Amino acid sequence: MKTLLPGSTLGILGGGQLGRYLALAARRMGYKTGVLDPAPRGPAAQVCDFHVRAPVEDEAAALELAKRSDVLTLEWELIPSPLLRAVSAKKPVFPDARVLEIIQDRLVQKEFLGKEGFPQARFKSAASAAELSAAVADIGYPSILKRRRAGYDGKGQSALGGEQDLPAALELVSAPCVLEEKIDFEREISVVLARDQKGNVEFFPIAHNEHKNGILRLSSAPAPISETRAREARDLAAAAAQALGHVGVMAIEMFVAKGGALLINEIAPRVHNSGHYTMGACAVSQFEQHLRAGLGLPLAETWLLSPVVMANLLGDLWTAGAPRWEPLLHNPRARLYLYGKDAPRPGRKMGHFLLLGGDVESLRTEADQILRRMGTPPGR
Ligand code: ATP
Ligand code: MG
Numbered sequence: 001m002k003t004l005l006p007g008s009t010l011g012i013l014g015g016g017q018l019g020r021y022l023a024l025a026a027r028r029m030g031y032k033t034g035v036l037d038p039a040p041r042g043p044a045a046q047v048c049d050f051h052v053r054a055p056v057e058d059e060a061a062a063l064e065l066a067k068r069s070d071v072l073t074l075e076w077e078l079i080p081s082p083l084l085r086a087v088s089a090k091k092p093v094f095p096d097a098r099v100l101e102i103i104q105d106r107l108v109q110k111e112f113l114g115k116e117g118f119p120q121a122r123f124k125s126a127a128s129a130a131e132l133s134a135a136v137a138d139i140g141y142p143s144i145l146k147r148r149r150a151g152y153d154g155k156g157q158s159a160l161g162g163e164q165d166l167p168a169a170l171e172l173v174s175a176p177c178v179l180e181e182k183i184d185f186e187r188e189i190s191v192v193l194a195r196d197q198k199g200n201v202e203f204f205p206i207a208h209n210e211h212k213n214g215i216l217r218l219s220s221a222p223a224p225i226s227e228t229r230a231r232e233a234r235d236l237a238a239a240a241a242q243a244l245g246h247v248g249v250m251a252i253e254m255f256v257a258k259g260g261a262l263l264i265n266e267i268a269p270r271v272h273n274s275g276h277y278t279m280g281a282c283a284v285s286q287f288e289q290h291l292r293a294g295l296g297l298p299l300a301e302t303w304l305l306s307p308v309v310m311a312n313l314l315g316d317l318w319t320a321g322a323p324r325w326e327p328l329l330h331n332p333r334a335r336l337y338l339y340g341k342d343a344p345r346p347g348r349k350m351g352h353f354l355l356l357g358g359d360v361e362s363l364r365t366e367a368d369q370i371l372r373r374m375g376t377p378p379g380r
Contacts, residue, residue, distance in 0.1 A: 002092075003296035004070055006030030010291065011069030011091070012044060013084075014056050017339040017349065018075035018271050019044030021279060025287035031295075036065045043339040044075070059083045066091045073248065073294055077103050077269050078150055094247045094294035095269045102244060103269050106148045107178045113264055116243045118236065120264045121183050121255070127176040132169060135179040136160065142182040145169045149176075153347065154214015183263060185255040189223050191237035192251045192275035194289040194299050201238045202289065202299040204282060206230050207274045208360075209253070215347060218367060219274045220309040220360045221281065225256065233262055240267060249290035251275055273312070273349070280335050280354045281308035306356040309363040313351040317375050318344030327373035333357045334370065 010026045012019045015037025023033040023044050034050040035042075036058075045051040050068065054061030056076065062083050066072060072093045074084075077100055084097040102112045110123050124135035126145060136143070147156030158172045159165065159182070188211065192204040208223035209216055223230070237252040244250075244267075251272030253265040271286045279285035284292075284300035292299055317323040328334050338351035353370070355363045 004031075008032070008070040008295075009034060009049075009068065010295075011065040011072040012036070012048070012075060013062060013065070013072060013079050013087075014075040015039065015042040015044035015048075015051075016075060017043045017351075020047055020339060021285070021287045022073065022075060022271065022290065023047050025285060026291055029288070029291070031291075034065055034068055036062055041340075043341060046340050057083065059086055062087050063090065071294060073270075073290065074100075075270060092294075095250075096245065096247065099244050099246050099269050103267055104149060106146055106151070106266070107176070108148075109267060110178060110180075112243075113240070113267075116240075118240060118264050119262060121181045123178050123180040125176070126173055126179045129170055129173055132173050132177070132179065136166075136169075139179050139181050143179050144182050145172050145177050145179050147172065147175055147177050153216075153349075154211070157214060183255045184258050186258050186260070187224075187256050188253065188265070189225065189233060189256060190219075190251050190253045190272065190274040191233050192249060192272060192278065192286055193234070193237055193241060194249045194286075194293045195238075195241045195246050196293045196299050197247055197296060199242065200299060201241060202302055203234050203237070204275060204278050204286065204289075204302045205304045206233055207277060209274050213347070215314065215349075216273050216312055218309055218311050218364060219277055220307075220364060221277055221304060222307065222360065224360070229256065229260065229262070236262060236264065240264065244269070248293045249275065249286050273352075274310075276337070276352055277308045277310040277354060278302070279337075281305055281356060307358060307360045307363060309355045309360065309367045310352055311355070311367045311371055312349055313338075313353065313374075314346070315344035315348035315350050316346045317371075318350065319346070323374040324376065325374070327370045328353055331355070331366075331370065 009032040012035045015035045020043040033048040035044040035048045052065045126132040126135040145158045188209045205221045206223040207219045210218040251268040255263045275286035335354045
C-alpha cells in the first residue's frame with residue numbers, strides 16, 4: 001500500500017457539494033485537487049485547483065482527470081462502471097468499481113445483502129408489468145416501488161397503498177424496478193463509517209435521520225437508541241463494508257422497525273448527507289476520513305464534540321428570493337454551509353446548517369424554528 005503525502009493530487013469524479021467538501025478537506029491538508037464536472041462553476045469546481053469540464057459519463061474526460069491526478073475518488077455512485085474500470089487501469093481509484101457495480105443497481109444490492117444474510121425489507125424484482133403484478137401479489141400493500149438505477153432523494157419511487165396506486169406504478173416500471181415492503185419504522189438511522197485499505201474500520205456516532213417527501217430534512221447525533229442497538233447497527237454496517245471490500249467512507253441507512261429490529265435500507269459507498277454533521281461536530285469530518293482511507297493514511301478518531309442537529313437548506317426556501325439569513329446567522333450556535341449553487345429549485349439541496357450545544361431534543365425544536373423563520377418574509 002502506497003501512502004500519498006501532501007503535494008499529491010486528488011481527482012474527484014463529480015462536482016456537487018460532496019465533491020466540494022472532499023476538495024476543501026484535501027486542500028486544508030495540502031493536497032492538490034481536480035474535478036470532473038459539466039457545470040462551468042459547480043460547487044466543487046469553485047474550490048479545486050483544476051477542472052475538467054465534461055459530464056461524469058465522459059470516459060475521455062475522466063482519463064484526462066486521471067492523467068493529472070495521483071489518486072481518484074467519486075462523490076456519486078452512479079459513475080458508469082466501464083468508465084471507472086478504464087480509470088482504475090491508469091490510477092488508483094477508491095472505492096473500487098466492484099463495489100459500485102453492486103451498489104448501483106438496487107436489485108443487485110438487495111440480492112447481495114440477502115445472499116450475505118443481512119436483514120432488510122422483503123423485496124421482489126419488478127422489471128415489467130407482468131413482474132409487477134407477481135411482485136404485488138407476493139409483497140402486498142403497503143409497499144414501495146423503486147427504480148433500480150439512478151434514484152436519489154426519493155426520486156423514481158412510487159408508494160403503493162392499494163390498487164388505486166397501480167396506474168402510477170405501471171408508469172414507473174417502464175424502466176426496471178424493485179418492489180419492497182413498506183416498513184412501519186420507529187425511526188431511521190445511518191451508520192457512517194470508514195474502512196481503510198488494511199480493513200480497519202472507524203465509526204462516526206450514529207445519526208438519527210428525518211425525511212420529508214423522501215428528502216433528508218434533519219440528521220442528529222447522538223441518535224436516541226440504546227447502546228445495545230447502536231452496537232448491533234455498527235456490527236451490521238461493518239460487516240456490510242467488509243463483505244463489499246469497500247475502502248473509504250460508507251453510509252449504511254437503516255430502519256429501526258417497531259419492536260426494535262434493524263433492517264438495512266440502502267448503502268451509499270461514499271460520503272453522505274447524513275454524515276454532514278461530522279464536519280463541525282466531530283474530531284474528524286467524514287470528508288477527511290474518506291481521504292485518509294484512500295490516501296493510505298491511518299483513520300482518525302471520530303468522537304463527537306457536541307450534540308448536533310444538521311438541517312438541509314432546500315431550494316424551496318428561495319421561492320421568494322434569498323431566504324432570511326438573520327435567524328440563522330445571528331444564532332451563535334448555528335454554523336452555515338452553502339454550496340455555491342446559483343439555481344435554486346424546490347427540493348434542491350442548496351446548503352445545510354449545524355446547530356450545536358445543549359441536547360438533541362431542544363436542538364431539533366430550535367432547528368425547526370430557524371427553518372420556519374428563514375422562510376417567513378420580513379415583517380410577519
Ligand atoms: P437518498 O439517496 O436520498 O437516500 P433514495 O432516493 O435512494 O434516497 P431511499 O433511501 O430508498 O431513497 O428512500 C427515501 C426515504 O423513503 C427513506 O429514507 C424512507 O424515509 C422512505 N422509504 C424508502 N423505502 C422505504 C420502505 N421500504 N419502508 C418505509 N419507508 C421507506
Ligand atoms: Mg436513502
